[in-house]
Amino acid sequence: MKAYSFIKPKKKPIFKEDTKLWLIFITFSLILYIFFALFLALKAYFFKQDSQKLLKEIEKLKKQTTELTLQKEFIYTQKAIYEDIMIKNALVKQQIKNLLDLIPDPITLEKFYIDNDKLIIYGITPTKDIYNLLMLPPLESIFEKTTTYFYKLPNGWYKFKSENYIKSEDENQTK
Amino acid sequence: MKIKLSKPNLKIPKIYIYGIDVIKNLGFFTLYIIITLLSIAFIIAPAIKHFKKNQKQYYNIKTQYLNVKNNYENVLESLNKLKKENAKIIAAFRRDFDVKNFKMFASKFMEIKEIKKDKTKPFKKDFIKTVYFIKATINSPKDFYDFIDAIKKYKNIIRVYFPIDFTKKDKKINLTLKIEHYRLKDKKALKAEEKAH
Known part of the structure; x- marks a missing residue:
């Protein structure tokens, strides 16, 4: 026997309103958590x-700093070489000056030859x-070995040749 | 004889307060708490740990970078200062020897009769020196001293070296000396010098 009703049947929802709300809330929270985690992962x-x-x-900076x-070291090297050369030039000047100061008044100098280890006057x-x-x-x-040769001149004076040798400390120092 | 066992009532009782199903909502709340805790434990906490690790690493590297950068800037600044202070020397080591110019420079102190180029040798690791023999005439030894003093200001790096020969001739002095010109080793220049000899 069939039962009949005077009212129209209402569609019964799968989920009730409050269930739907909970499900939406939970899903939204889960998505939020995942997004937050993704955001952190991205950061x-x-x-x-x-x-x-x-x-x-x-x-790169370390390499550039090393360069x-x-x-800098190379500039210091150049500076050191320059200063060394200038000091040696001053020494040459001083050596010549000392040599000329060495000549007493009565003696006349005609020629001198100065090298690293010898002086010929x-x-x-x-x-x-x-x-x-x-x-x-x-x-x-000053010198280790000194030899002098005299040649008598017609006026009675003497022409001399003085050969002086030394073991030079300065010899080729910059080699 | 059949014994009829009554079925146990497993149905959750429904409690309504103002039309709200308390038990169901409590269940959903519990579910929410569980999902949140699980998400924190398995999604958020590892992400925070990973983030913190990378962040710490980044700041450590950044501190290191700033130190290195600071050091680089200090070295660069001191290098520029050093270059500025020694600009004359640096430039002098890069110049070739110009016989004409040298003659002009030396003419204030001596009359150069001859400049003869000898050999070019490597000097230390990065330099070369070229030897020149000079024959000149000076009026007095003072000219020679002044010449040596003036060499400091000359545009090339010149060393006056032995043998030096002074020969008196009339009122003048004939001077023979050796000079060495120092410059930076330039492979091309060195080859050219070698070919010239």
Whole structure:
């Protein structure tokens, strides 16, 4: 037997209103959690990317710093060489000056040849004694070996050649 | 004889307060709490841990980078200062020897008769030195001293070296000396120098 009703049947929803609300709320929360996690993961990824960029930059800067340090050292080397050369020039000047100061008044200097380890002097002296008394002692105190040759001139004076040798400390120092 | 067992009543009782199903809502709330806790434990916490690790690493690297950058800038600044202070020396080591110019420079102190180029040798690791022999005439030894003093200000790096020969001739002095010109080793220049000899 069939039952009949006077009212229209209402569609029965699968979920009730409050159930729907809960489901939406829970799903929304879950999506929010996932988005938050994704956001953090993305931030972490960017941090990692930036870190890698910085690491590359650090390597580059370190390499450049090393190059700059080398450049600095090279400038110091150039400066040291320059100063060394200038000091040696001043020494040459002083050596020549000292040599000329060494010549006493009665003796006339005609020529001198100075090298690293030797000095050859040509000159004229009124007497052998003046030479031996005034010029020979300082030469002997400076040089290890001193040899003098005298040639008598027609006027009675002497032409001399003095050969002086030393073991040079300065010899080719800049080689 | 059949014993009839009554079925146990497993149905959750329904309690309504103002038309709200309390038990069902409590169930959903519990479910929500469980999902939240699980999400924190398995999604958010690992993400925060990973983020914190990368963030810490980034700041460490950034501090390191700033230190390195600071050091680089300091070295660069000191290099520029050093270059500025020694600009004359640096430029002098890069210049070739110009005989004409040298003659002009030396003419204030001596009359150069001859400049003869000798050999070019490597000097230390990065330099070369070229030897020149000079024959000149000076009026007095003072000219020679002044020449040596003036060399400091010359545009090339010149060393006056032995052998030096002074020969008196009339009122003048004939001077023979050796000079060495120092410059930076330039492979091309060195090859050209070698070919010239």
